[in-house]
Amino acid sequence: MIRRNVDxxxxxxxxxxxxxxxxxxxxxxxxTRDALRQAVERDWPLTVLGGGSNLVLQPWLPGLALKxxxxxxxxxxxxxxxxxxxxxxxxxxxxxxxxxxxxxLWGIENLALIPGHVGAAPIQNIGAYGVELADVLExxxxxxxxxxxxxxxxxxxxxFGYRDSVFKHALENRVxxxxxxxxxxxxxxPRLDYGDLAARLPARPxxxxxxxxxxxxxxxxxxxxxxxxxxxSFFKNPVVSSGHAQALLERHPTxxxxxxxxxxxxxxxxxxIDQCGLKGLREGHVGTHERQALVLVHHGGGSAxxxxxxxxxxxxxxxxxxxxxxxxxxxLMGRAAR
Ligand code: EPU
Numbered sequence: 001m002i003r004r005n006v007d008x009x010x011x012x013x014x015x016x017x018x019x020x021x022x023x024x025x026x027x028x029x030x031x032t033r034d035a036l037r038q039a040v041e042r043d044w045p046l047t048v049l050g051g052g053s054n055l056v057l058q059p060w061l062p063g064l065a066l067k068x069x070x071x072x073x074x075x076x077x078x079x080x081x082x083x084x085x086x087x088x089x090x091x092x093x094x095x096x097x098x099x100x101x102x103x104x105l106w107g108i109e110n111l112a113l114i115p116g117h118v119g120a121a122p123i124q125n126i127g128a129y130g131v132e133l134a135d136v137l138e139x140x141x142x143x144x145x146x147x148x149x150x151x152x153x154x155x156x157x158x159x160f161g162y163r164d165s166v167f168k169h170a171l172e173n174r175v176x177x178x179x180x181x182x183x184x185x186x187x188x189x190p191r192l193d194y195g196d197l198a199a200r201l202p203a204r205p206x207x208x209x210x211x212x213x214x215x216x217x218x219x220x221x222x223x224x225x226x227x228x229x230x231x232x233s234f235f236k237n238p239v240v241s242s243g244h245a246q247a248l249l250e251r252h253p254t255x256x257x258x259x260x261x262x263x264x265x266x267x268x269x270x271x272x273i274d275q276c277g278l279k280g281l282r283e284g285h286v287g288t289h290e291r292q293a294l295v296l297v298h299h300g301g302g303s304a305x306x307x308x309x310x311x312x313x314x315x316x317x318x319x320x321x322x323x324x325x326x327x328x329x330x331x332l333m334g335r336a337a338r
Contacts, residue, residue, distance in 0.1 A: 002035065008061065012052035013115055014298045014307070015229035018334060020047075020065035027069040027090060032176055033148040039064045046145055046173050047333055050120030051092065054231055058304045058334035068119055070178050073099065078183075084138060085182045089119025093126070100184055101207040107136040107184035109210040110191060113218045115225055115232070119177040123167040124329070125160045129194040129214055134160035139181040145174045163236050163329055221292050229298030230289065231330040234311060238272075238324050239264040248322060269318075269326055270294035276317040286310050305336065 006023035009015060022044065024035050039046050045063035049055075070088030073096070078084055083105055087096050097112045110131040114121075121133050122140050137160075140153045159166040167175070190205055192198040200213040223230050240248075245257055245265035252275070256268040270293045273279065279293035285302025287310070289295040296307060296314075315326045 002038075002064070006065070008049075008052070008057060008065065011049060011067075012055050012057045012231075013225035013229065014056065014231050014330075015225075015300065016057050016298060016302070016304050016307070018057035018059055018061055018304075020061040022064045023067070024064065025067040025069050027071060027088070029143070029150070029178065032066070032068065032143055032178075035064060035066060036143065036145050036148050036176070040146060048119075048173070048176050050089070050117035050123075051115055053115035053225065054120065054124055054330045056231065056304050056307060056328075056330050056332045058332070058336055060336070060338045061334040062338075066176060068176055068178060070119075072179070075103075081187060082183050082185050085180075085184055087118045087180050087182065089117060089177045089179055091118045092116075093118055093121055097211060098208075101211045103186075104188075104207050105184040105186055106189050106207050107182060108133075109207045110194075110214055112211040112214040118180055122158055122160075122165055122177065122180065123331075124163045125158075125165050127163070129197060129217070130191050132160070132162075134158070136182045136184060137180060138183045140177055141179040141181070142171075142175040142177045145176070150178070168331070222295060223289050223291075223297055228289075229300065230295050233269070233294045233329050234296040235269045235273075235294060235314075235326040236329050237266050237269050238326060239266050240324060241265070244323070267324065268294075272318045272322055272324060272326070273314055276314075276321055278314055278317060281310075283310055283313075288314070304332075304334075308332075 002022050002024045004022055006020045008018040008020050026032055047061055047065045049065055049067045069090035071090050072088040074086040076084040093116050094113050096118055097108050101109055110129040111126060114126050126133050137155050140158060143150055190210055197213055201209055242263055242265055249255055256271050258266040260266055273293035278288055280290035281288045284306055285299050286307045287297050289297050311328060318324055318326050
């Protein structure tokens with residue numbers, strides 16, 4: 001049943017105050033189709049909500065907010081020992097990571113403890129510790145807003161990039177993701193190049209060992225959204241030309257930098273913000289995290305407007321000091337007033 005005027009302040013990990021004009025949570029395809037038909041007929045803008053962990057919600061969300069809660073999980077053994085995992089969009093991502101590790105299936109263990117739902121993972125192509133969803137994704141099942149048709153996209157059609165996909169562009173607010181299919185493997189294939197991950201593990205770790213080590217690293221660096229409102233990294237790591245990177249390195253020889261195959265150089269947004277003296281900043285009800293400057297936090301009682309003002313301040317400081325443009329990562333939704 002579609003509910004009206006629903007409080008979403010607990011449905012976003014930043015804990016920002018927001019009300020949805022209409023809200024529906026469903027794990028039924030026919031009900032989802034019916035809601036999409038109504039949205040088209042009555043001209044309701046559609047917002048699809050997952051775990052709310054990569055959103056900046058403004059106070060009023062007009063139209064229909066739809067939360068898919070499909071929770072099916074099925075394992076299919078295929079050739080070469082691989083396993084296809086069919087996972088409903090409404091499953092908690094970390095619960096899926098744990099379910100695979102418990103079966104010693106390898107592929108997403110480095111993506112442990114990322115908040116949010118399975119269905120949201122392809123939107124920003126979640127990534128951490130040297131792995132991203134695109135490495136294991138086979139298919140995305142979805143329903144189209146215009147005609148309720150169910151289609152299946154393969155990996156190429158998702159146009160994955162760094163924190164990017166077709167779901168942020170051509171298909172934004174036009175589809176409801178119902179299920180993912182991931183290809184994972186019972187063959188051990190640990191990817192432990194990041195930081196001191198390998199040093200935290202035994203010589204032959206099982207997948208659950210990697211989940212535990214990655215979770216420990218995340219707990220050390222990143223705030224738990226249940227304790228302190230946040231949406232993970234608030235900015236993407238920027239890519240600059242090699243000439244620009246070289247000039248910055250002359251001034252800052254210890255600057256973290258990662259040359260890319262296309263000739264660009266990726267910089268660490270957290271380091272840039274930190275160098276501006278903005279780590280652990282608090283302005284009113286919002287601030288930057290004390291251990292990871294890239295994460296903006298909401299201490300409670302604040303608003304999207306306050307958070308966005310802080311984000312602008314951070315962007316301006318980094319621009320002025322390094323001539324680097326930071327780009328916001330979480331998606332902005334809703335509007336300031338009814
Ligand atoms: N750094 C600082 N000060 C800070 C933060 C970072 O000096 O306040 C330095 C670190 O010492 C390190 C470098 O910057 O040398 C990179 O920091 P870190 O390893 O913490 O990773 P990141 O590039 O800041 C990215 C992802 C994270 C992901 C980690 C690990 C983005 C935007 N963020 O962060 O993803 O967990 O790598 O793979 O790509 C997220 O998307 O929400 C997220 C948390």
